[in-house]
Amino acid sequence: MASQQGLPKTHRALVLTSTDEPPEVKVIPTPQPGPGSAIVKVEAANIISYSKNIYNGTRKYSFPMPLVIGTSGLGRVAAIGPDAVLLEPGQLVFIDCFVRGRDDPGSAFLLGVHEGNTEASKKLMRGEWRDATYAEYAKLPLENLYPLNESLLGSKFEYGIEDLQDISRLLVPYGGLSDIGLKAGETIVITPATGPFGSAAVKVALAMGARVIAMGRNAEILKNLAAKNERVETVQITGDMLADLKSLQAFGMIDAYFDISPPEASESMHFKSCILSLRHGGRVSLMGGLKGELNIPIRAILQKDLMLKGKWMYSRQDVKDLIKLIEIGVLKLGDRKAEKFALEDWEKAFDAAFNSSATGAGAVLVP
Ligand SMILES: NC(=O)c1ccc[n+]([C@@H]2O[C@H](COP(=O)([O-])OP(=O)(O)OC[C@H]3O[C@@H](n4cnc5c(N)ncnc54)[C@H](OP(=O)(O)O)[C@@H]3O)[C@@H](O)[C@H]2O)c1
Incomplete structure (x- = not known):
């Protein structure tokens, strides 16, 4: 049964309950948009080369659990909050995993990866913005979704999802x-x-x-x-x-x-x-x-x-500037196509990302 703005009531997501146990694909309630947020249908979620060591506890990253894991990626806007003025349903967007406090941008955390090192950043990850992108749908702050000029990137440069996913690494x-x-x-x-x-x-x-x-x-x-x-x-x-x-x-x-x-x-x-x-x-x-x-x-x-x-990550202006470099063709994509994996094949995907070298392909989950 559909809920607000045509979202399904439930969706599939990769949930980590403990770093001693592998994550599991579960059916959970679909997030709903509210003021300041939008829901994206995830098209491709990036995997960091050392993701498997984050989620199996080898790298001692701190995050709350249970957690829908994930990081940056690409998606299509599925539903918008009432105050969205730029984003429209159907738009292709870059999903930025670096979530900052609206009233204190210095308090930041990495969506699905790390809750940061202050009480404020931990509060952000433990509350409103907890779940990440290894899921069919994800809820993001409006300002973490950057529209991509699809006709330019797709028609002129013939970039597909397997090319555009590299934005997050660059x-x-x-x-x-x-x-x-x-x-x-x-x-x-x-x-x-x-x-x-x-x-x-x-x-x-x-x-x-x-x-x-x-x-x-x-x-x-x-x-x-x-x-x-x-x-x-x-x-x-x-x-x-x-x-x-x-x-x-x-x-x-x-x-x-x-x-x-x-x-x-x-x-x-x-x-x-x-x-x-x-x-x-x-x-x-x-x-x-x-x-x-x-x-x-x-x-x-x-x-x-x-x-x-x-430097921890980048500024919001950096995201806009990098997208411009790609859209005008100064920074070319296409030389590092990612291998696509279904959510259920997360283990193979994590291994592929781990084994990816400088010249090899990356890996993405396509929920
Ligand atoms: N500041 C930030 O916002 C930010 C964001 C993301 C990541 N990071 C950091 O970036 C690091 C690199 O990430 P990555 O995914 O590119 O690679 P990685 O898989 O973490 O590291 C692999 C790279 O490190 C080199 N390396 C490993 N051991 C080394 C040693 N003892 N001496 C010199 N080089 C060594 C490897 O070279 P060989 O080919 O010689 O093994 C390879 O180039 C991460 O570990 C993370 O800490 C920082």
Whole structure:
């Protein structure tokens, strides 16, 4: 039986009850729109490379349970709250998982993934915006739904859902790169450039007009990155700080350094070689999810007037700007098509995402 605005009474959703048990597809009540929200029919929900380790408790992320899990994705507006003025039913939208407090945007959490670190962000995730996108329908704040110009993206560029799903991956490094004001003509070191977010950073920095020094451990992936673009140089991380610094310095003046290291890289010496390679007044964007504290060369930071900035995700303006870069064709999609999986095949999907390398396909759930 249909309810408000033609939504079905119930829908299928992937529910996590405990990190000691696998998630289960369950039939649950369909969310309903209210003031400030809209319901989307999920077309494709992204999977982070390490999602399986979030939901099996290996990565100690905190979130309330039971929880409909998920993250960013693409959907069609199915029903709107009474105060929606831009969104219309049927529209294709990018679903942004970064939910901010309306009365305090500094209190934010990652939909379906992490409740943030303050009482305020936890309150947001535990209440109104609890359930995420591994479901047929999801309720989102209006401001987390960004309309996509479907006729342009579909007709001119012939992008399908399997291409557009990459917006979510590209957006994360765009947040850090725009935060340090990367400019066309500048040279930036990106490390590790070989993972899903690092390789996205290479692609985005190139679209922003920069020359990229892609740094990482895997020589094969670095070679592939360089082969695709003449503005990409590479440096392999050897573990010898001075040798790596010398390799970086061989490329001349370096304006900026972007880092998106995983927790496993917390002890790596590349942080030091990259910071030391920067020119006077250079900028650093630190986006990696490191464990513990980072040992940094404070004298060089002081003497060279370096700027270090941390960045969690991106701003709302970044989302709009990145979509514009894609819609005018400066940032091209299509080279990283995602494999589609049904909700019931979540385990295969999580494994596919886990095994995806910088050049491999991503994976999405198509509920
Ligand atoms: N700030 C934010 O808003 C934000 C948002 C999303 C994600 N993140 C962070 O981004 C990190 C990267 O995510 P991801 O999905 O791209 O990849 P990931 O699967 O977490 O990490 C894989 C990448 O890390 C490299 N790596 C692993 N161990 C290393 C080590 N000991 N030394 C140097 N490099 C090492 C891998 O290189 P090899 O090929 O050599 O193994 C590969 O490039 C995440 O772990 C998360 O913490 C931050």
